[in-house]
Amino acid sequence: MLEGFLFLYKMVPDGGRQILSFHVPGDIPDLQSLHLRVMDHGLATAIQSTVGFIPHDALRTLCHAHPPLADKFWRDTLIDAAIFREWIVNVGSREAPSRIAHILCEVFLKLQAVGLTNGNSFEFPITQGEIGDATGLSTVHVNRSIQKLRADKLISIEKGRCTIWDWERLKRAATFDPTYLHLKSVGDE
């Protein structure tokens, strides 16, 4: 993925949609299906985005030829899995405002890691309905929870851009621990 904003999702038979992860430039979300026959989820763009395609066969051949490179890609999929795990915690164990705050913390750090933040603000072109699909909340409740975060002077969201006014308190409100993002990976194997 080169540019824009993507997300993975699954439809639920009852008509709902569950968003499973957000992706920013530098991510390779499709790696999750490299060794699986069928894709069990969908991948959508939140805004106009630019992506590159690498045929699975070519990538598998490349990995066979260069095992250390394979490890790097493998590691990438393991980090995605760690993020999925944290999302289980998010929708399973946090109350509404914390769930939203947690997602904002995560997206902020992911964007910061690729230099796409602007000080304490970043592009966040996600509608409240989509936040609801990501957090397992109704749009109405998302709206009220965001108002709460705004009233607490933690963040503001307007015109597809989110600004973080108090990072420390936002982290605390989200019970956010960045360990699961495994970001300090420069030089890691």
Next chain:
Amino acid sequence: MLEGFLFLYKMVPDGGRQILSFHVPGDIPDLQSLHLRVMDHGLATAIQSTVGFIPHDALRTLCHAHPPLADKFWRDTLIDAAIFREWIVNVGSREAPSRIAHILCEVFLKLQAVGLTNGNSFEFPITQGEIGDATGLSTVHVNRSIQKLRADKLISIEKGRCTIWDWERLKRAATFDPTYLHLKSVGDE
């Protein structure tokens, strides 16, 4: 993992515990941390279990020497990730009885795949409190939801054993689609 019943979990600062996945004999849950420096979750036994240990270094060396084997292990971690994704859907988008039903469907198929079911019943040594931690529900509500599933003649749970009385209706109640388990993998690469 050779014998017993394991689960992955994460503690939440507020004192709660979120269970992230259940594991049965044949699984290799620790593969998730093969290429990560720090383990961001815990692994616990639900009952007395037998496990084997393979040093990460040895496994990485083995994978470098045999890329097709590495693919198999990699695939295993991707399936775990697919299960994590389905769990996000479970806690995020299903109502209480469906969440529990969904977990029962999953465990049943995983056990069946390794020949550990007995007809339509299987060992399920998980307390209602643990089911609550896995589904993001309180113990009390788990209890009432199980009673509902029982009253509907879908399942029964007693003495650490679960019996499925109506698989089709249970699947429907859980909106369970086994695709994400990627079980028909015999011979798959």
Next chain:
DNA sequence: CGATGGCTTGAAATCTCTCAAAGAAAGTGG
């Protein structure tokens, strides 16, 4: 300018949780 999609608000209905207590089952030590 009308139409669309997203945001906001109010109020009632529903789900789920917490608290509190009692009954049932399982494990421990004598």
Next chain:
DNA sequence: CCACTTTCTTTGAGAGATTTCAAGCCATCG
């Protein structure tokens, strides 16, 4: 094998969180 302790299951009832329904507002786009 029994008494005791602990853990697990079950029940009731009130409190709290979240959803649904319904409507109005606002910005954007053709």
